[in-house]
Amino acid sequence: MSLSDHDSFAKSIDSSALAGEKQLLLEAVGNVLSPLAQLCLAKGITIQMIEERLREAFVRAARQLHADLPPGRLTSRISATTGLTRREVTRLENQSAHDREPARSPVTQVFMRWLADPALTASAGPPKPLARSGPAPSFEALAQSVTRDVHPRTLLEELCRLQLARHDLGTDTVQLLQEAFVPHGDWARMVGFLGDNVGDHLRAATANVLGDGGQELEQAIFADELSSQSLAQARSLMMQQWRSMLGEITPQLEALIAADRLDGRAQDHSLRIGLFTWSQVMPKNFPSPVRIHQKEGFP
Numbered sequence: 434m435s436l437s438d439h440d441s442f443a444k445s446i447d448s449s450a451l452a453g454e455k456q457l458l459l460e461a462v463g464n465v466l467s468p469l470a471q472l473c474l475a476k477g478i479t480i481q482m483i484e485e486r487l488r489e490a491f492v493r494a495a496r497q498l499h500a501d502l503p504p505g506r507l508t509s510r511i512s513a514t515t516g517l518t519r520r521e522v523t524r525l526e527n528q529s530a531h532d533r534e535p536a537r538s539p540v541t542q543v544f545m546r547w548l549a550d551p552a553l554t555a556s557a558g559p560p561k562p563l564a565r566s567g568p569a570p571s572f573e574a575l576a577q578s579v580t581r582d583v584h585p586r587t588l589l590e591e592l593c594r595l596q597l598a599r600h601d602l603g604t605d606t607v608q609l610l611q612e613a614f615v616p617h618g619d620w621a622r623m624v625g626f627l628g629d630n631v632g633d634h635l636r637a638a639t640a641n642v643l644g645d646g647g648q649e650l651e652q653a654i655f656a657d658e659l660s661s662q663s664l665a666q667a668r669s670l671m672m673q674q675w676r677s678m679l680g681e682i683t684p685q686l687e688a689l690i691a692a693d694r695l696d697g698r699a700q701d702h703s704l705r706i707g708l709f710t711w712s713q714v715m716p717k718n719f720p721s722p723v724r725i726h727q728k729e730g731f732p
Contacts, residue, residue: 465635491515492525538622539580540591544598544614547575548676549683559676562608565589565600572607595619612672633705657715664712675708682706 473483495511502510508526512519547553547560553570554560564571566585569578576585589607592598597611614626637649659667686704693700 488515488517488521489525492517492522496526539576539583540588540595541614542579543576543588544592544609545679545683546579547609548612549679550575551680551684554676554680559612560609562601562606565605565607595622612676630705630707630709634707659712668710668712671708671710678706678708 469483473479492511492515495514496507498514499507499510508519508522511517511522515522517525547563553563553575561570563575564573566573568574572589573585576583576588579588589598589600592607593600597609597614599608599610600606601608634651637651640648641651656667690700
């Protein structure tokens, strides 16, 4: 085989491997898009609406990818990278809203601190009921430890509206009704969590796939052949694990933040830590060589 033939053969192998990578990625994307399509159809969102947002996302990603280019060449490069016309790129950039840092909800912070503070929870158990007012431990002291800008009464009313807490007028105590922040009746906040949590999870997985696999922690355990009774017990176990992790990690994160502030280090990074479960009925032809194993993820 001549040198030129060898080069052509190597290029054909590289091209074939690249095509294989693209096909695998498209299959993975299809798996990601399936539940998104289900959600959109349930709420009357058409494919045209999604396509517009997808185009905007491609333009933003391409702009970040080529951030070092001068403005005069950027539109052309974005067009070549995304497959969109220059006119379409210009249109999308002109109408695209600027990315905004999501505001931190004091309601969420009060809820999470109540779950995480060992002084406010029973030993390895659920959060304690709190006196509505008075010195710590009380709901008033808890709310004021989070923010002085919103009155504790307002925060309590919001938690009750979301069915996350209950105020017992007879004893004037406040009790949490949930151990996970699932704000029933607040569609905007629930959808916001979907975008934040799933978005960051996907960003972590993407960083690992594009890197060497060690950029972010992303692990999962997969188990099959469970009964509905065992599934209920497993869910309870996962909630216990989350409560334990929350109580252990949150104080340590707060200590790290305080140490950074004391030492004058630039506090310019954020971190999201999550735990999720998903269960479904097993297909009849579902292969089951292993009952429990570690699923896709990176150390």
